[in-house]
Amino acid sequence: MLRLTSHRKKVYDILNNTNKPLSCEMIYEKVENENINLSTIYRAIDYFFENDLVLKFHFNNKSYYILNQDHNHSHYFICTNCLKMDKIKCNMKDIITDLKATKNYQILNHEMTVYGLCDLCSN
Ligand SMILES: [Zn+2]
Numbered sequence: 001m002l003r004l005t006s007h008r009k010k011v012y013d014i015l016n017n018t019n020k021p022l023s024c025e026m027i028y029e030k031v032e033n034e035n036i037n038l039s040t041i042y043r044a045i046d047y048f049f050e051n052d053l054v055l056k057f058h059f060n061n062k063s064y065y066i067l068n069q070d071h072n073h074s075h076y077f078i079c080t081n082c083l084k085m086d087k088i089k090c091n092m093k094d095i096i097t098d099l100k101a102t103k104n105y106q107i108l109n110h111e112m113t114v115y116g117l118c119d120l121c122s123n
């Protein structure tokens, strides 16, 4: 288990208490501790990312983070307006099988995130 300093723990708790991806600025707005500044948040997020504790998404010209809690392989839909998130079943198996069979590629990993507007935001 990783040891978290109190500042890191605070950032971790904020990510743990939301079901939306958060940018460092959004985390900063939720921190009610005058000893924590924005660069503290960036450093904590960097640390989490290096240690596989968070997943990173890039949209709206910003990076957003969620906790990498379940280590099951999964993908996400993210609404770029309200930040609603939905898990998507992995549908890459056929493509990977095909790349192995037809091209003899050895596939190690893949990423896929779907960005768009959710049902509420698209109305
Ligand atoms: Zn939405």
Ligand SMILES: [Zn+2]
Residues within 6 Å of the ligand: 073, 074, 075, 090, 091, 092, 110
């Ligand atoms: Zn997948």
